Amino acid sequence: MSAPILAISRRTRRTPYTDRIEALGVKAYTVYNHMLLPTAFISPEEDYWHLRQHVQLWDVACERQVEINGPDAARLVQLMTPRNLSKVVVGQCAYAPLVDEKGGMINDPIILKLAEDRYWLSIADSDVLLWARGLAVGMGLDVAICEPDVSPLAVQGPKADDLMADVFGEDVRDIRFFRFKWLEFRGHPLLIARSGWSKQGGFEIYLDRSDMGEDLWDTIWEAGAQYEIRPGCPNLIERIEGALLSYGNDFTNDHNPLECGLGQYCDLDSEIDYLGKQALLAARDKGITRQFRGVSFEGEHCPSWRQAWPVLKGGQKVGEVMSVCRSPALDRNIAIAMMDKSAWEGGTEIEVETPEGRRRGMVCDLPFKVPPME
Amino acid sequence: MSAPILAISRRTRRTPYTDRIEALGVKAYTVYNHMLLPTAFISPEEDYWHLRQHVQLWDVACERQVEINGPDAARLVQLMTPRNLSKVVVGQCAYAPLVDEKGGMINDPIILKLAEDRYWLSIADSDVLLWARGLAVGMGLDVAICEPDVSPLAVQGPKADDLMADVFGEDVRDIRFFRFKWLEFRGHPLLIARSGWSKQGGFEIYLDRSDMGEDLWDTIWEAGAQYEIRPGCPNLIERIEGALLSYGNDFTNDHNPLECGLGQYCDLDSEIDYLGKQALLAARDKGITRQFRGVSFEGEHCPSWRQAWPVLKGGQKVGEVMSVCRSPALDRNIAIAMMDKSAWEGGTEIEVETPEGRRRGMVCDLPFKVPPME
Secondary structure, eight states: OOOOEOOTTTTTTOOTTHHHHTTTTTTTEEETTEHHHHHHHHSSHHHHHHHHHOOOEEOOOTTOOOESTTTTTHHHHHHHOOOOOOTTTTTTTEEOOOOOSSOOEEEEEEEEEEEEEEEEEEESOOOHHHHOOOOOOTTTTOOOOOOOOOOEEEEESSHHHHHHHHHHGGGGGGGOTBEEEEEEETTTTEEBBOOOOOSSOOEEEEEEEEEGHHHHHHHHHHHTTTGTOOOOOOOOOHHHHOOOOTTTTBTTTTTTTTTTTTTOOOSSSOOOOTTHHHHHHHHHHHHHEEEEEEEEEESSSSSOSOOEEEEETTTEEEEEEEEEEEEEETTEEEEEEEGGGGGOOOTEEEEEEEETTEEEEEEEESOOOOOOOO | OOOOOOOOOSBOOOOOHHHHHTTTOOOOOEEEETEEEEEEESHHHHHHHHHHSSOEEEEEEEOEEEEEETTTTTHHHHHSSSOOOOTTTTTTTOOEEETTTOOOOEOOOEEEOOOOEEEEEOOOOOOHHHHHHHHHHTTTOOEEEEESSSSSEEEESTTTHHHHHHHHHHHGGOOOBBBBEEEETTTTEEOOOOOOOOSOOOOEEEEEOOGGGGHHHHHHHHHHHHOEEEEEEEOHHHHTTTTOBBTTTTTOOTOOTTTTOOOOOOSSHHHHHHHHOHHHHHHHHHHHOOEEEEEEESSOHHHHHHHOOEEEEEEEEEEEEEEEEEEETTEEEEEEEEEEEEGTTTEEEEEEHHHHHHHHEEOOOOOOOOOOOO
């Protein structure tokens, strides 16, 4: 049987760049925030090596923005995350877990502070818009919340700085990591951040005019010819090596941010107030008993992965593989696993229960240590 | 270029029936409530004719349930919908628009009243779980809200009654339209409703034990052999003919229920209180200026459809095609269109701006009048 195609309808929304990536031969999609997200062009392996050496243009319009605007905006945004936002300045991007009143993860957006009373939450795959609006309506807050016409386009890879400087001018090089500036394109200011869902460096352009999408794509594409530009997308291999977590794959509402290794983004000791604070304090006091770790395991290839695989120690289940791939750089199968405390120490010998049988392996710290490109 | 495949990961959740439908050769999926929903087996046309004559088994586990439970459950559910639920009894299914404080559609679930203080909302594709929880947290309501392990399996088509009686006993025939009963399977009670997303009759089985999914599927499948059972799925052609609306395709949060033709489910004149009531009253007073209508238009085949097409009258835009297909029963192209008042009268001559050029057509009432099977 050939793999099922994706049935596309209005509900699986197209982006300002979809026509371009289809012309360039996108091979696979997923659906993310009710929108098309490409997942493969040549192959995950080919796309991976190219990303580490050159520069790619990614249609990540599905990173939808939840705009929160108004006198109570700062209060609502702080209420939604355990990250202390009091020192975040305008022009800054802040990665932040969102949790519910029980401490369970709702999403893990990047929060962009546009003004003291205006924020974008650049979200992973869940309807944060509804969560934020439910809270605002229920509490009677003075905020306006919407999904604006903003479609991020990412430029990722080691040649991203040179390419972006060619298109937007040398100012782009001065943008610090997780900061943004407004730079002009055809006389229209675009929010450009040094960020992106890879560890190869690069930028995200928050295009706020869909009608300019193809012009923006084409301009970067043409300027990228000399840098061997290709279309790309968040790459499974690269993101597992770099331990970039994926909501819905690695963690869900059943996990709290401490279990996700996001304790550095949880202010448990100051006076700030947010949903789930008591639950997280109680979880810390009780002690965390499971947390993400890396796992590598033997075998010539990685079995196809669609569900969590048990991790075993002495025949007992001590964890679950959440995301897995073959790392061509490490020549091993590698995984992000939620491990019990009894087996989370680096070096612990384990077995992974794959659909093709048990494979011997070992626990390690995240991210994986990948040799640099020569 | 061949059509892009769907990249499946843990985030695009499998259902208790996915292994079975893959073994039966599912050709296309969409993603719905972060879960796999099959969309084609043989072809939409073949699947359509079969559905109208025989019986099909549909994996609609993606119709996830939002369970609302506790002392404030009835209050919260009523707050979320303009439908007056005061006369809905335990054992009843109530189709209900959910609207926000501005009267915009959030979803259009079937509400199942399990007990006076316990409801399931069987939802279309948006995270109603987050909306309901946001409201409950914000208002401090005494409710528990979760997504239970419930995966609907639909048995649809004219032979559904006979097949279901063979499996669950003659009692199943007595279930009235949009009512449910608990009937036993392997000693376990299953909620079975006379409902489903087709106009061909049938049932939805709300399986609440994933581990029984394949046994349930296999048992119905084997009993269905004498009824020419096939795997199926919500059918684009049949649902457009029958005017079954699809959230995200036909309407979004930009539409209110009066525009969607759901006025019969909006209690605007009693004392009941719900979100958006003032907005809907204002909309009624101002007068509705757009509403869904049928449109049929000429041409030997239906161009491929991925975005809204303008509907024109005298060269001016007077509406938008939201969903469209070729109806083999009517031998015409048919569509659900959001039409301006100036052109919504049945019989109005219009043109549809398709990707293959303008096509002449006509406005008509919904649902389409389809000749019965012989």
